[in-house]
Amino acid sequence: MKLDTSGLESSSSMPYGGTDELGAEFSTAPSFELPCSTNFDGFQKEAKQMVKPAKGTTTLAFIFKEGVMVAADSRASMGGYISSQSVKKIIEINPYMLGTMAGGAADCQFWHRNLGIKCRLHELANKRRISVTGASKLLANILYSYRGMGLSVGTMIAGWDETGPGLYYVDSEGGRLKGTRFSVGSGSPYAYGVLDNGYQYDMSIDKAAELARRSIYHATFRDGASGGVASVYYVGPDGWKKLSGDDVGELHYKYYPVVPNPVEQEMAEAPVA
Amino acid sequence: PAKLFLRSIKKRKKKARRRRRKMARYDRAITVFSPDGHLFQVEYALEAVRKGNAAVGVRGLDTIVLGVEKKSAAKLQDSRSVRKIVNLDDHIALACAGLKADARVLINKARIECQSHRLTVEDPVTVEYITRYIAGLQQKYTQSGGVRPFGLSTLIVGFDPYTGVPALYQTDPSGTFSAWKANATGRNSNSMREFLEKNYKDTSGQETVKLAIRALLEVVESGGKNIEVAVMTKEHGLRQLEEAEIDTIVAEIEAEKAAAEAAKKAPARET
DSSP states (O other): OOOOTTTSSSOOOOOOOSSSHHHHHHHSOOOOOSSSOTTTTTTTOOOOOOHHHHOOEEEEEEETTEEEEEEOOOEETTEEEEESSOOOOOOETTEEEEEEEOHHHHHHHHHHHHHHHHHHHHHHSSOOOOOOHHHHHHHHHHHHHHHTTOOOOEEEEEETTEEEEEEEETTTTTTTEEEEEEEEEETHHHHHHHHHHOSSSSSSSHHHHHHHHHHHHHHHHOOTOSSSEEEEEEEETEEEEEEEEEEHHHHHHHHHHOOOOOOHHHTTTTOOO | HHHHHHHHHHHHHHHHHHHHHHHHHHHHHOOBOOOOOOSHHHHHHHHHHTTTTTTTEOOOSEEEEEEOOOOOOOOOGGGGGSEEEEEETTTTEEEEEHHHHHHHHHHHHHHHHHHHHHHSSOOOOOOHHHHHHHHHHHTTTTTSSSSSOOEEEEEEEEETTTTTTTTEEEOOTOOOOEEEEEEEESSHHHHHHHHHHHHOOOOTTTTHHHHHHHHHHTTTTTSGEEEEEEEETTTTEEEEHHHHHHHHHHHHHHHHHHHHHHHHHHHHHHH
């Protein structure tokens, strides 16, 4: 096989109008195009990181007076291709615990189901439900043991246990954070903007649901990797309950209904002389 | 060529047989069933327990007491290094009867498991959980090759970290466990258990301590230096009683006994 040495030939075809010294430099040494980067050793890794799935989704969860509110969009994207508009991103681990999906869909689905199995076994062995703390720790330990092997999981475990509402953020780097407000995914900055602005601990369930819905809607409006249906779940002392699942397109027209342009109307009603 | 082939097979078989015999020495299960369904090694282990020091545990409403018979210490021995009642965690304590060296191994494993549980679920163990773990360990050693069962029965006490309910469990070399209101193990455990069955009632605080010591005194020479007692409460955890304290309680008990006997004799004389 003949080697393709076209890269070695100087690509810049200097017009002979240029000064002779410059022209001489360019045409003597065989050269190949160098990447326009200062980091010759690491630019390949950076390229890989760029292409890596940036967890194209928007999920959020927050604790308030009445319990935990969990919401997510439903779009799955592969690069620029929308592969599905109806993905269930809120996974029901057991009747009183929910997990959200961000990152690799397969990874999230499998490990959440696995967590559900472990929680059930804990219940059977110890005759009491596992705490949200314990469940999130089990998942975090598993993900930590797979650290560096390419799992992509950014999940929130939300639930209600003996100590009240619980919310933890767990990711595939092995990190685990306890908190009251989280949003995960490529649309999370937009969701945080709306969520942090409207958040109050003393909200009613309806107000909190509306806040969660609007945050997801605004994220889907600006983030291309989020969209589909905004699902909102509520976790209370009796377990979780799905509150709503609205198409974000319809939500858009609900929040910003089309106002007919008054000027045109006037012209239409102009009396015919 | 056929002969060579057959010879090579013979060689391979001989090697395998030699290897199997070598491994067989370590693989043979020590605990095997007898024709009538007994596990003799386990029963012999129970014998070893029956020869061990007497130990008693009593569960009260808010107090749990463990008492162990203390063999008279040799003059040169530092009695503080021979602790028979130990902590597994802040809220769980254990006393045992039987082979003390086996106890050390089991206790170390249980202590590690208590911390491991705290690490993985961020919660302290319940008494039932750690009892199940210890019993599981004891059972494993009755069904493995080349090992013998642990020669000890344990009394595990503690408070549930959430509900605060006191609990007393007992395990034995076969790996079974169950919860008790009061139980005894070790030397003369039958007489102690009979006493407890006759005299048990719901008690709290000092009454529980007295009941435990009374049971122990049935089979042990009276005196503070022959008994080791530890009291566990929810607030203060495990507290080993001093010899002087035990002596005072023993004196109280003897006084009560004498008074009861005198009361019995007095009406008899009247009639």
